[in-house]
Amino acid sequence: MHTFVLNINMQKRITIKDIAFELNVHHSTVSRALRNDQRVKEETRELILNYAREHDYQTNMNALQLRGKTNNTIALIVPNINHNFFSDIVSKLTNLGYANGYVISVFQTNEKYQLEREIINTIIKYNFAGVIVSIAKDTLQCDHFALLKKYAIPLVFFDRICEDILTPKVKINNFEITAEITEYLIKKGYKKIVHLTGTTNINVFRDRQNGYESMIRNYEMEYKNSLQVSDDFTVEVGKDIFMKLWRQSPRPDAIISSSVHLTIGILVEARSLGVQIPKDLGIITFGRIVSSEIIEPQITFIDQQESEIAQLSFELLVKMIRHEIQLGESIEKIVRSQIIYKSSC
Amino acid sequence: MHTFVLNINMQKRITIKDIAFELNVHHSTVSRALRNDQRVKEETRELILNYAREHDYQTNMNALQLRGKTNNTIALIVPNINHNFFSDIVSKLTNLGYANGYVISVFQTNEKYQLEREIINTIIKYNFAGVIVSIAKDTLQCDHFALLKKYAIPLVFFDRICEDILTPKVKINNFEITAEITEYLIKKGYKKIVHLTGTTNINVFRDRQNGYESMIRNYEMEYKNSLQVSDDFTVEVGKDIFMKLWRQSPRPDAIISSSVHLTIGILVEARSLGVQIPKDLGIITFGRIVSSEIIEPQITFIDQQESEIAQLSFELLVKMIRHEIQLGESIEKIVRSQIIYKSSC
DNA sequence: ATATTTAATACAAACGTGTGCAAAGATAAA
DNA sequence: TTTATCTTTGCACACGTTTGTATTAAATAT
Numbered sequence A, B: 001m002h003t004f005v006l007n008i009n010m011q012k013r014i015t016i017k018d019i020a021f022e023l024n025v026h027h028s029t030v031s032r033a034l035r036n037d038q039r040v041k042e043e044t045r046e047l048i049l050n051y052a053r054e055h056d057y058q059t060n061m062n063a064l065q066l067r068g069k070t071n072n073t074i075a076l077i078v079p080n081i082n083h084n085f086f087s088d089i090v091s092k093l094t095n096l097g098y099a100n101g102y103v104i105s106v107f108q109t110n111e112k113y114q115l116e117r118e119i120i121n122t123i124i125k126y127n128f129a130g131v132i133v134s135i136a137k138d139t140l141q142c143d144h145f146a147l148l149k150k151y152a153i154p155l156v157f158f159d160r161i162c163e164d165i166l167t168p169k170v171k172i173n174n175f176e177i178t179a180e181i182t183e184y185l186i187k188k189g190y191k192k193i194v195h196l197t198g199t200t201n202i203n204v205f206r207d208r209q210n211g212y213e214s215m216i217r218n219y220e221m222e223y224k225n226s227l228q229v230s231d232d233f234t235v236e237v238g239k240d241i242f243m244k245l246w247r248q249s250p251r252p253d254a255i256i257s258s259s260v261h262l263t264i265g266i267l268v269e270a271r272s273l274g275v276q277i278p279k280d281l282g283i284i285t286f287g288r289i290v291s292s293e294i295i296e297p298q299i300t301f302i303d304q305q306e307s308e309i310a311q312l313s314f315e316l317l318v319k320m321i322r323h324e325i326q327l328g329e330s331i332e333k334i335v336r337s338q339i340i341y342k343s344s345c
Numbered sequence C: 001a002t003a004t005t006t007a008a009t010a011c012a013a014a015c016g017t018g019t020g021c022a023a024a025g026a027t028a029a030a
Numbered sequence D: 001t002t003t004a005t006c007t008t009t010g011c012a013c014a015c016g017t018t019t020g021t022a023t024t025a026a027a028t029a030t
Helices: A016-023 A027-034 A042-054 A061-066 A084-099 A113-126 A143-150 A174-187 A203-218 A235-247 A260-272 A306-321 B016-023 B027-034 B042-054 B061-066 B084-099 B113-126 B143-150 B174-187 B203-218 B235-247 B260-272 B306-321
Strands: A073-078 A103-108 A130-133 A155-158 A169-172 A193-197 A225-228 A254-257 A282-286 A300-303 A332-335 A338-340 B073-078 B103-108 B130-133 B155-158 B169-172 B193-197 B225-228 B254-257 B282-286 B300-303 B332-335 B338-340
Touching (some): A061 B061, A061 B113, A073 A084, A073 A113, A084 B103, A103 B084, A103 B113, A113 B061, A113 B103, A169 A174, A169 A306, A203 A225, A235 A254, A260 A282, B073 B084, B113 B143, B143 B155, B155 B306, B169 B174, B174 B193, B174 B254, B174 B338, B203 B225, B235 B254, B254 B260
Parallel strands (some): A073 A130, A193 A225, A193 A254, A254 A282, A282 A300, B073 B103, B130 B155, B155 B169, B169 B332, B193 B254
Antiparallel strands (some): A103 B103, A300 A338
């Protein structure tokens, strides 16, 4: 015999059966009343609804889903939310979700493949209605996303994507825009342009590198330096990189930075060394610096159209959830990013 | 008669019963094998585990929870994640969760009471293991949190809290630190100090206002101006406020700002008007500006110890989940924030 | 009056899992 | 051989819902 000690706070949650018992009806009647089935008499419906309201009845989603009902929860997976690119998208998506009756649940991988995998498993286990993902830098293998498809959970990639998974994707024109700014710098007279980017395992950074290199080739520049930063994109890392670059010979005379945080690090050290921008060093960065207006000189940057990315991703996912788009379909939307010209080059 | 068209992609998820059927054992045996019950023969266990692995079996959490099992998902609710204060905490908590076997699911209220309510309902419906919350500015009523307690879901407040809900809370010393910086400004010779804060419905802003006012009273200053900003804390709003303040007579000679975004707005407009900092205007802000090091002059700010807030909140919640802290217990932890002295006053 | 339709409710099965208990099979002891 | 102990597996129910069908009660028609 086993004695069970009930925690004094432990409240059994009120169920449809409890209501049925109290009101002397069958629980199926309660269920129908709550779901506004016409088959239940006005009078009893009122009774049931009132009781439910008074006792704060909440549907048990676990039971509901077990019955095979779909739900309204969307998972959003991002590498991190410290960077404005992602936090802007999270914000926008939260609002879109709310306006359309979905609840957005945000997961952060911190750029870790392992955590990403675990999150995907959790999503499957809990049977989310859909997933919107931008993958971690660590992610070389995409099996876990294939798993999602196996379990028939709609999936949309944005920005950082897995090429080999057939599913809707939203990207920006990384190749073209990077080629464009590289050309812009060349035409401005810069000769030694460094391209600062992430691991080329990720489409975003690979495309940017290719865009940079293609233009360097076009203009037959003799200086070519596409630097892949494997560390996290932090201000500190930006400082380190700049110091190393500046000690090199020949020194670069322009930098294209893939990340705002790196850019800030560069600016800090440049200032401390008295490096003049844009005279000694030209700079263009992906993404807006929050305090851009009080930085002298203001930095030319690439507006990544976060809002549009969020909008498109959301629309695609909802269509998948509604079966208006098939599960294996591979739609690719390209968002055109824009150069915002300031005075840093 | 109703014909049912099965979506070609629609895969029934593999269950414990499927495995049982394929391997000619009872599903209870499969269940035991998967949970490493010693009662199942080594040989069959191997068979089952292999089959499960090969077919990517994932436990159905809905079924599991329906059986009354607890889970490992923690909900984190924040007003927004655009502000570094919150995004830092989200980051830290995600890592803590991961390290301790929990999955953190982040919800953003966008400062909206209604959305906050809905999120709480979702959390109850899905039966999360626990919740960590910083409330929205709109939130005047706290019934929804009482509901959480009713459903026996552990709850920890941090930073912005509901006073009347008895549950663990983690705050910073808003009153003391604001009093301290007010005194600091007074001693520096500033005579007309404006305090820029949020609605006093929220403890954080109320405490800060009280701290400011108490010190203004102590020193019998004749200028007193605690301004409650009801709009979102954005750079644009910061600009507007500064322009209004600067047109007033008498002009303020110092500003205490509750938000980094407001501060940036102020700095932008101050610069455009040629206002000298700290000579014409002193400034202190709550929270670090990401690009602080390249802003001239550097801004004195209050370090809110996000990391410690996250750590304490997490520990408290986990203790509640483990029943080491009772559900109604009202523990209050105060984190001591610190002034980081720079040259803006 | 009885037969027929309609409205309202009850019954039972199912979703996927875990678990106490019974049953069967195997091994050891008598 | 029988009996006792131990190991392994099967059975059945429960969790909270929904829903097709059966049942009852009420209303209408004959």
